[in-house]
Amino acid sequence: MDNMPQYRKLYELLRKNILNGIYEEGSLLPSENELCAVHGMTRPTVRHALDSLVKDGLIIKKQGKGSIVRKPPQNIGILSIAGTASAIGVRYLRTEILQKPEIRPWPEEFPFELSEPEKEAGCIYMERLRFVDGQPVFYDINHLPNLNLPRLTSRSFENKSLFEMLRKHYQVEILGGEQKLKAIIPDRKIKRLLNLRNRTPVLYIERKLITNKEAFNIYSTIYFNSEKHSIYGSF
Amino acid sequence: MDNMPQYRKLYELLRKNILNGIYEEGSLLPSENELCAVHGMTRPTVRHALDSLVKDGLIIKKQGKGSIVRKPPQNIGILSIAGTASAIGVRYLRTEILQKPEIRPWPEEFPFELSEPEKEAGCIYMERLRFVDGQPVFYDINHLPNLNLPRLTSRSFENKSLFEMLRKHYQVEILGGEQKLKAIIPDRKIKRLLNLRNRTPVLYIERKLITNKEAFNIYSTIYFNSEKHSIYGSF
DNA sequence: TCACACAACTTGTATTTACAAGTTATAAAT
DNA sequence: ATTTATAACTTGTAAATACAAGTTGTGTGA
Numbered sequence: 001m002d003n004m005p006q007y008r009k010l011y012e013l014l015r016k017n018i019l020n021g022i023y024e025e026g027s028l029l030p031s032e033n034e035l036c037a038v039h040g041m042t043r044p045t046v047r048h049a050l051d052s053l054v055k056d057g058l059i060i061k062k063q064g065k066g067s068i069v070r071k072p073p074q075n076i077g078i079l080s081i082a083g084t085a086s087a088i089g090v091r092y093l094r095t096e097i098l099q100k101p102e103i104r105p106w107p108e109e110f111p112f113e114l115s116e117p118e119k120e121a122g123c124i125y126m127e128r129l130r131f132v133d134g135q136p137v138f139y140d141i142n143h144l145p146n147l148n149l150p151r152l153t154s155r156s157f158e159n160k161s162l163f164e165m166l167r168k169h170y171q172v173e174i175l176g177g178e179q180k181l182k183a184i185i186p187d188r189k190i191k192r193l194l195n196l197r198n199r200t201p202v203l204y205i206e207r208k209l210i211t212n213k214e215a216f217n218i219y220s221t222i223y224f225n226s227e228k229h230s231i232y233g234s235f
Numbered sequence: 236m237d238n239m240p241q242y243r244k245l246y247e248l249l250r251k252n253i254l255n256g257i258y259e260e261g262s263l264l265p266s267e268n269e270l271c272a273v274h275g276m277t278r279p280t281v282r283h284a285l286d287s288l289v290k291d292g293l294i295i296k297k298q299g300k301g302s303i304v305r306k307p308p309q310n311i312g313i314l315s316i317a318g319t320a321s322a323i324g325v326r327y328l329r330t331e332i333l334q335k336p337e338i339r340p341w342p343e344e345f346p347f348e349l350s351e352p353e354k355e356a357g358c359i360y361m362e363r364l365r366f367v368d369g370q371p372v373f374y375d376i377n378h379l380p381n382l383n384l385p386r387l388t389s390r391s392f393e394n395k396s397l398f399e400m401l402r403k404h405y406q407v408e409i410l411g412g413e414q415k416l417k418a419i420i421p422d423r424k425i426k427r428l429l430n431l432r433n434r435t436p437v438l439y440i441e442r443k444l445i446t447n448k449e450a451f452n453i454y455s456t457i458y459f460n461s462e463k464h465s466i467y468g469s470f
Numbered sequence: 471t472c473a474c475a476c477a478a479c480t481t482g483t484a485t486t487t488a489c490a491a492g493t494t495a496t497a498a499a500t
Numbered sequence: 501a502t503t504t505a506t507a508a509c510t511t512g513t514a515a516a517t518a519c520a521a522g523t524t525g526t527g528t529g530a
Contacts, residue, residue, distance in 0.1 A: 064492030183418035201436030299522030
């Protein structure tokens with residue numbers, strides 16, 4: 001963590017401060033020259049950090065004006081959960097790890113086609129259950145290739161998003177993906193996990209996320225209780 | 236176009252060449268130093284251009300190796316229907332217009348918030364039912380504001396997509412949108428329309444599509460029988 | 471033949487410097 | 501009081517330079 005490049009350290013700091021509300025939405029970030037002075041770096045380095053924030057949609061830069069803070073909606077991967085009224089804050093969302101990341105062979109039956117490097121690498125498997133207001137709504141099974149992820153299986157995952165972890169420690173970014181959706185009647189296991197009444201249908205999603213790392217795709221199978229909440233996505 | 240910054244000119248050029256296949260997928264782009272020499276710019280400028288290509292997902296950079304060309308990412312996801320084996324060709328899809336476009340007031344209860352110009356314009360309403368292999372799978376209800384769409388209500392719609400019509404005759408393009416998904420047990424009407432057995436769940440989608448025309452959004456409510464097919468989208 | 475070291479590439483990070491261009495507040499001129 | 505010009509900010513573009521770090525092929529040594 002100490003050998004992070006300077007621009008990245010500044011990026012992580014600013015990102016944290018924006019998400020924590022230290023910089024209010026709509027307000028201006030300190031100017032580039034100020035940031036230079038405060039953190040002892042030059043403008044290109046500061047601008048590199050700010051470029052990353054722009055890419056994340058966390059700030060909007062205006063020539064002659066400054067960098068305007070913009071707090072984007074919280075996502076679960078690409079999709080987010082929308083409540084009855086509006087989007088659900090992170091504070092109402094609790095994540096439980098049912099299966100800590102462990103190295104496994106790829107399943108015999110797998111809904112996606114794998115590339116050779118992925119097959120050879122073997123896979124990391126994990127299961128999570130997510131709660132909104134204390135009720136389980138989101139069960140996901142994840143497979144990712146075991147490529148260049150030292151120590152992932154031993155990292156603590158509580159209260160941390162898989163994506164946040166991959167982003168911060170392994171510089172993995174989601175570029176895009178594809179997904180297949182169905183409405184199904186869940187089997188007994190899913191019914192129990194999501195605490196469902198009889199005959200409640202669930203949303204079933206098979207998803208492949210493509211990242212900036214070659215041959216590194218994230219495969220997820222998701223079961224979602226859409227009785228009280230909806231899957232929400234913008235594009 | 237001439238007053239484009241240098242990095243942008245290079246970006247546009249490389250982008251065009253990648254999309255046209257002049258640089259093959261998986262091959263390496265000329266190195267940064269080569270690009271400097273050929274186009275008479277310095278490395279920071281070249282890197283700025285390459286950064287934009289990385290952001291677009293058109294190249295992946297590898298330290299010590301080079302910039303690997305990637306196949307252009309799939310288009311922004313308007314959803315399509317995927318069959319059991321692969322994607323379904325248009326030839327298997329038949330569209331039936333249940334309600335030809337007609338001018339109506341907006342519904343009292345509407346899941347989306349409308350802007351003032353939209354409210355004042357009134358709305359055009361239409362219903363469609365889509366068949367795959369002779370079986371109904373897709374029922375959609377559409378509302379669009381009655382703004383600058385002369386003769387729309389009198390146009391023939393058979394075998395034509397609503398979007399194709401809007402694009403070709405009214406220069407309407409879809410810029411993006413948002414959608415909410417649920418799995419529900421359908422009511423009697425939907426069950427009859429989609430020819431469903433008892434207790435079959437359906438996918439329910441509320442969708443707002445934003446277009447290039449100001450205050451012109453397309454609102455759809457969709458019921459989808461996901462028993463044999465899936466909703467498929469890439470992003 | 472094989473293993474290892476090294477040279478010659480590649481991209482990554484960072485500094486320093488300069489000027490262009492857009493925004494805003496202030497002061498001068500009308 | 502209103503308009504206008506200017507100064508002092510802001511971000512945008514671009515050069516020249518340096519070294520770090522990862523990859524790959526080559527050649528020398530055993």
